[in-house]
Amino acid sequence: xxxxxxxxxxxxxxxxxxxxxxxxxxxxxxxxxxxxxxxxxxxxxxxxxxxxxxxxxxxxxxxxxxxxxxxxxxxxxxxxxxxxxxxxxxxxxxxxxxxxxxxxxxxxxxxxxxxxxxx
Amino acid sequence: xxxxxxxxxxxxxxxxxxxxxxxxxxxxxxxxxxxxxxxxxxxxxxxxxxxxxxxxxxxxxxxxxxxxxxxxxxxxxxxxxxxxxxxxxxxxxxxxxxxxxxxxxxxxxxxxxxxxxxxxxxxxxxxxxxxxxxxxxxxxxxxxxxxxxxxxxxxxxxxxxxxxxxxxxxxxxxxxxxxxxxxxxxxxxxxxxxxxxxxxxxxxxxxxxxxxxxxxxxxxxxxxxxxxxxxxxxxxxxxxxxxxxxxxxxxxxxxxxxxxxxxxxxxxxxxxxxxxxxxxxxxxxxxxxxxxxxxxxxxxxxxxxxxxxxxxxxxxxxxxxxxxxxxxxxxxxxxxxxxxxxxxxxxxxxxxxxxxxxxxxxxxxxxxxxxxxxxxxxxxxxxxxxxxxxxxxxxxxxxxxxxxxxxxxxxxxxxxxxxxxx
Amino acid sequence: xxxxxxxxxxxxxxxxxxxxxxxxxxxxxxxxxxxxxxxxxxxxxxxxxxxxxxxxxxxxxxxxxxxxxxxxxxxxxxxxxxxxxxxxxxxxxxxxxxxxxxxxxxxxxxxxxxxxxxxxxxxx
Numbered sequence: 001x002x003x004x005x006x007x008x009x010x011x012x013x014x015x016x017x018x019x020x021x022x023x024x025x026x027x028x029x030x031x032x033x034x035x036x037x038x039x040x041x042x043x044x045x046x047x048x049x050x051x052x053x054x055x056x057x058x059x060x061x062x063x064x065x066x067x068x069x070x071x072x073x074x075x076x077x078x079x080x081x082x083x084x085x086x087x088x089x090x091x092x093x094x095x096x097x098x099x100x101x102x103x104x105x106x107x108x109x110x111x112x113x114x115x116x117x118x119x
Numbered sequence: 120x121x122x123x124x125x126x127x128x129x130x131x132x133x134x135x136x137x138x139x140x141x142x143x144x145x146x147x148x149x150x151x152x153x154x155x156x157x158x159x160x161x162x163x164x165x166x167x168x169x170x171x172x173x174x175x176x177x178x179x180x181x182x183x184x185x186x187x188x189x190x191x192x193x194x195x196x197x198x199x200x201x202x203x204x205x206x207x208x209x210x211x212x213x214x215x216x217x218x219x220x221x222x223x224x225x226x227x228x229x230x231x232x233x234x235x236x237x238x239x240x241x242x243x244x245x246x247x248x249x250x251x252x253x254x255x256x257x258x259x260x261x262x263x264x265x266x267x268x269x270x271x272x273x274x275x276x277x278x279x280x281x282x283x284x285x286x287x288x289x290x291x292x293x294x295x296x297x298x299x300x301x302x303x304x305x306x307x308x309x310x311x312x313x314x315x316x317x318x319x320x321x322x323x324x325x326x327x328x329x330x331x332x333x334x335x336x337x338x339x340x341x342x343x344x345x346x347x348x349x350x351x352x353x354x355x356x357x358x359x360x361x362x363x364x365x366x367x368x369x370x371x372x373x374x375x376x377x378x379x380x381x382x383x384x385x386x387x388x389x390x391x392x393x394x395x396x397x398x399x400x401x402x403x404x405x406x407x408x409x410x411x412x413x414x415x416x417x418x419x420x421x422x423x424x425x426x427x428x429x430x431x432x433x434x435x436x437x438x439x440x441x442x443x444x445x446x447x448x449x450x451x452x453x454x455x456x457x458x459x460x461x462x463x464x465x466x467x468x469x470x471x472x473x474x475x476x477x478x479x480x481x482x483x484x485x486x487x488x489x490x491x492x493x494x495x496x497x498x499x500x501x502x503x504x505x506x507x508x509x510x511x512x513x514x515x516x517x518x519x520x521x522x523x524x525x526x527x528x529x530x531x532x533x534x535x536x537x538x539x540x541x
Numbered sequence: 542x543x544x545x546x547x548x549x550x551x552x553x554x555x556x557x558x559x560x561x562x563x564x565x566x567x568x569x570x571x572x573x574x575x576x577x578x579x580x581x582x583x584x585x586x587x588x589x590x591x592x593x594x595x596x597x598x599x600x601x602x603x604x605x606x607x608x609x610x611x612x613x614x615x616x617x618x619x620x621x622x623x624x625x626x627x628x629x630x631x632x633x634x635x636x637x638x639x640x641x642x643x644x645x646x647x648x649x650x651x652x653x654x655x656x657x658x659x660x661x662x663x664x665x
Contacts, residue, residue: 001292004589004622008612030656037660044585044624044660046653048545055630055650057637064638071549071649072615078651081545083585083624088294089244089596096598097605107598108612110619111291112587243607244596283593287609291594305605 002043002085002112003092008076009105011050028100036084036095047080076105083112125173132168135181140165141260143185145232148239149295150190150218154257154285159196160189167192183221190220233258234297234349240284241310242293249284250313252277258345259338269335270320307350311358311414314342318362322369336366353408357415360401364421367394379526383430395425416445435465452483456490463497472497488517492527504534543584543653544633545624549617550646552591558645566641570621573639577625588621617646 014022029047036042054070070077079101086092089109096107140161147157164185178184194211201208240253255261255269256277263281267274287293298306321335343359371385380386402422405415420441427433442458455478463471475494484490495510511531518524555563570586577583595610611618620642627633630652637648 002587004587006612006619030658033659042660046543046545046656046659049652049654053652055634055637057634057643057648057650058646059638059643064634064643066634070651071547071617071647072613074613076612078547080654083587088292090294090296090298093244093596093598093605093607097600097607102598102600102605105599106612108595108610109291109598110592110595110610111590113590113621244609246609249609287594290590291596 001088001092002083003089004110004112005082005084005092005096005099006078006108006110007080007082007099007101007105008074008108009079009101010076011079013104014079025100032099033082036082041084041086041095043083043085045080045082048078051077079105128173128177129169131177131181132165132172135168135185136165139182139185141236141258142233143182143189144257145236146186146221147189147193149232149235150186151193151214152295154288156193157189160193161185163192164189186221190214190218231297233345235295237310237346237349238297238306239288239293239295241306241313242288243306243309244291244293245284245287247313247316249280249287250309251317252280253284254313254342255317255338256281259342261338265334307352307354310346311354314339314346315358315362315414317342318365322365336362336369340366353405353410354412354414356401356405356408357412357418360398360405360418361414361421363394363398363401364418364425367391367398367425373522377522378529379522381526382424387428390425398422399425411444411448413445413449416441416448420445433464435461439465452478452481453487456484456487456493460493463500468497468500472501486517488514488519488523488527490514491517492530495530499530499534508534542627542629542633543624543655544627544630544636545622545651545653546633546637546640547619547649547651548621548623548640548642548646549615549649550620550642551616552618552620555620555645566645569641573636574623577623577636582626584624584626586621586623586625589619592618620646 014025017025026047033042033045036045051070054068056067056069056071058065082095082099084092084095086095089111092109092111096102096109099107101107143164144157144161147160148154151157151160167188168181168185172178194215197207197211197214201211237254237258240257241250245253251270252263252266255266256263261269263274263277267277270277297303318336318339321337321339340359340362343355343362347355347359367390368382368385370391371387371389372380374380398418399422402415402418405411406419420438423434423437423441438461439458442454442461445454446458456475459471459474459478462474472494475490475497478484479490479494491510491514495507495514498504498507498510508531511527511534515524515527515531518527567588570588574583574586592611593609595612597608597610597612599606623636623640625633625636627636630650633650633652637643637650640648642648
């Protein structure tokens with residue numbers, strides 16, 4: 001079963017850490033991802049550039065409208081993601097809880113839909 | 120077979136249904152991997168029992184027979200429907216090969232299935248309302264109508280909650296398992312929270328005209344007993360003790376007219392001694408364990424009250440000490456408020472007032488009617504009637520439940536001069 | 542440069558659309574993935590189960606707190622994503638325009654911070 005883990009955090013919070021702590025967090029995240037990858041549980045993972053780099057696209061009646069900024073303004077922003085493949089939700093929750101950002105942000109775990117049905 | 124023995128067999132089916140249908144269901148969910156399929160199989164198995172047992176006699180192990188029959192019927196049904204959906208054939212084969220027929224198996228760890236069911240219904244990824252509805256429906260076998268009545272809501276609301284919870288269990292793949300030891304304490308906590316919420320909803324309904332809904336409380340106590348059978352854990356003991364000790368006062372807690380009677384004014388001869396005895400035994404057992412948690416401490420406080428022959432003879436020093444411990448494990452302004460009341464009993468209302476004022480100043484309890492009710496009571500005992508009146512009025516503005524409202528109005532009237540402001 | 546497209550739409554409205562239309566949109570999305578794959582750009586994509594199947598995990602003082610989702614209440618809900626390589630932001634936006642969800646909802650384009658060693662390459 002595949003899950004998308006969306007990592008939300010307040011960019012302010014992360015920036016408030018001293019640089020050596022930020023490096024330690026990022027190292028921890030990296031080695032954790034490596035571990036998941038070795039276990040064959042990681043499909044993809046990456047941090048995202050700050051939310052200011054986001055662009056929103058809508059197409060209405062064939063016309064594209066592009067706006068600067070994210071889909072929704074929120075206190076915590078989507079800062080990265082992990083796509084994982086594990087047997088069940090408890091394993092997904094375990095992985096999310098061990099990801100460093102879960103300690104100062106929030107991880108939303110969304111099950112992916114197996115392709116082939118549109119409901 | 121004679122009519123009498125046939126009737127006997129039918130009665131036996133009813134009896135087995137009442138006593139064991141949840142256990143059969145819990146095992147079928149594990150075997151079939153799906154709540155809806157398991158419920159369907161359960162109904163089919165009992166329908167067949169109703170037909171066969173009066174004719175062929177009662178099987179040696181009725182529960183295993185029901186599980187086996189339900190499993191067989193489910194596999195059979197999948198095979199028949201596989202004409203329209205080929206994946207069902209695969210699923211049927213999968214179930215057939217990966218699970219065993221309980222009739223051919225001895226020492227099935229079926230008790231684990233009941234725990235699996237409880238932990239799945241109380242999974243933290245489900246909303247609190249969904250956890251409660253699922254537990255009452257699947258574990259306690261209440262109907263959606265019964266649950267709706269208990270929570271003063273519409274059956275359709277409860278039914279929808281259950282449908283959604285089952286969809287989430289299926290689509291997000293919430294596993295049907297007892298959590299591993301490392302995660303067990305936290306998950307047990309989640310289960311106990313559900314049980315205690317059910318109990319409290321029954322003991323002190325948070326809204327509406329009636330003060331208590333006894334059915335929910337007794338259901339919660341039944342759940343507590345079941346949990347203790349399955350899981351020897353100090354906090355399970357603590358919670359069961361706490362519920363029993365509260366329940367022991369039910370009779371004394373409301374007057375004939377349905378009004379609230381405070382602990383200090385209760386007629387203690389109305390307290391249920393059997394429940395108290397059972398509760399105190401459990402508290403002692405729980406306290407003897409190494410892991411003393413918040414439920415055990417609350418139960419210990421309730422036990423001190425239960426042991427006192429009158430409010431005046433209560434060991435308030437002991438109660439304050441227990442609140443101190445409780446605050447250490449579970450800091451909460453409401454517990455601080457209760458501690459303030461105990462301190463007032465031990466050291467006088469002036470001390471209590473000091474604590475409550477400091478607490479109110481912090482703001483967390485600004486909307487909590489009982490904080491003002493306590494303040495009003497301290498002021499009244501100190502003879503500061505104007506202060507007391509202001510606090511009772513504040514409490515009245517915040518209270519949602521009618522008997523509590525009547526109680527506060529009565530207190531306010533007793534202060535003399537002046538009536539309740541509109 | 543790698544980009545993540547987050548596709549949002551109103552779940553209730555989507556559900557009320559005819560099944561044929563929904564299927565067409567799915568087929569169109571799959572085709573888009575194959576086209577990206579043909580050009581060596583595709584990394585991963587998937588629709589998601591409805592928002593209510595989500596869970597939120599937070600760890601505070603060493604204790605994991607799990608609650609039911611969603612993390613944010615929004616008018617449109619995250620329904621799926623596309624992860625791919627693009628030359629630049631403009632190409633990413635052009636791909637976003639072709640996502641069927643852009644016509645009934647909103648697509649957010651987010652550039653990834655590239656880190657060597659993570660399994661986001663096509664070989665993984």
